[in-house]
Amino acid sequence: MEIGRMVWPSARLGEVVARVSQVEADGFAAAWVPQIFGWDALTVLALAGERTSSIRLGTAVLPTHPTHPLLLAASALTTQAAVGGRLQLGIGVSHRFIVEDVWGLSFERPVQWARDYLAALVPTLNGGETHVDGVRLRAELPRPLDTFGTPSPPVLLAALGPAMLRLAGEHADGTVTLMTGVRTVAEHVVPTIRVAAAAAGRPAPRIVVGLPTCVTPDVDAARRRCREEFAAYSNTPSYRAMLDREGAADPADVALIGSRSDVLDRLDGLREAGATEYLAWIFGSEGE
Numbered sequence: 001m002e003i004g005r006m007v008w009p010s011a012r013l014g015e016v017v018a019r020v021s022q023v024e025a026d027g028f029a030a031a032w033v034p035q036i037f038g039w040d041a042l043t044v045l046a047l048a049g050e051r052t053s054s055i056r057l058g059t060a061v062l063p064t065h066p067t068h069p070l071l072l073a074a075s076a077l078t079t080q081a082a083v084g085g086r087l088q089l090g091i092g093v094s095h096r097f098i099v100e101d102v103w104g105l106s107f108e109r110p111v112q113w114a115r116d117y118l119a120a121l122v123p124t125l126n127g128g129e130t131h132v133d134g135v136r137l138r139a140e141l142p143r144p145l146d147t148f149g150t151p152s153p154p155v156l157l158a159a160l161g162p163a164m165l166r167l168a169g170e171h172a173d174g175t176v177t178l179m180t181g182v183r184t185v186a187e188h189v190v191p192t193i194r195v196a197a198a199a200a201g202r203p204a205p206r207i208v209v210g211l212p213t214c215v216t217p218d219v220d221a222a223r224r225r226c227r228e229e230f231a232a233y234s235n236t237p238s239y240r241a242m243l244d245r246e247g248a249a250d251p252a253d254v255a256l257i258g259s260r261s262d263v264l265d266r267l268d269g270l271r272e273a274g275a276t277e278y279l280a281w282i283f284g285s286e287g288e
Helices: 013-025 041-049 069-082 110-125 162-171 182-199 219-229 237-246 260-273
Strands: 002-006 030-033 056-063 087-092 130-133 138-141 155-157 174-178 206-215 256-258 277-282
Touching: 002 056, 013 030, 013 041, 030 041, 030 087, 030 277, 041 056, 041 069, 056 174, 056 206, 069 087, 069 110, 069 138, 087 110, 110 130, 110 138, 110 155, 110 162, 155 162, 162 174, 162 182, 174 182, 174 277, 182 206, 182 237, 182 260, 206 219, 206 260, 219 256, 256 260
Parallel strands: 002 030, 002 277, 030 056, 056 087, 087 155, 155 174, 174 206, 206 256, 206 277
Antiparallel strands: 130 138
16 A cells, blocks of 8 residues: 655745655655645646656646536647656545535536546546436537547546446546545445445545544644644535444544554555555644
8 A cells, every 4th residue: 555645735836836845855755735725636746747857746636516527538648748647636526515615516426427427537548439318417528639649548436425436446546535434444445445446346545535634743733734634524414324324423523633653553554455556644743
């Protein structure tokens, strides 16, 4: 199991790009940038590609609703070319309160939306024609994009519920989870996506597990800080469902918090559960 690091893009653009390049210098396998209410994640990664040489550069995750899959394919392949084939394209359906209240779009039937989206995105990324007349989405591309043989990046679908996990196993290269504890990864995420991938004749899926992380001697203080910094996730329905599966009251109950040996033991548990990459969302003081 490899270890990547989340880079939250809440700083001036040059500083965010520098943070991504520092992740490589610190020895991590991947840097992951979310797309929320700030910098465009694909552009950040394209810029970071010029300052890095080996680290994988991922989006965790890009919301699908605001961008048609044909346009996202073109943007992703542009970044893929800029970073020398190191892009990891994490996408997701986001949440009802963002899709409807912020963007004014329909969140109706999110699994069907994701199914139609992948049906258009994946062949376009792979250099083919695209003809999708789906329930939620249409896409017609009569010839391949002019991206000159740029290879498709792996597509990881953010998935927590069983239907979305099955879809990720059947039509994507894996999944990215967040706020999902070790037991839930072992008993729910891994078996669901692996069975779906095997039934579809696809390779074993990548399973990237993201959790708050703090190596610290002051566990109680770190847990309090975790509850404060990640409080919103306790009330977001999809994350709340994963916390409930785990029997967790809040993100502090699934976070990796403690001494170096404590955190390493938890990482061993995630590896044994079937995670292929750990996405560390590091928080705490400068020293921590």
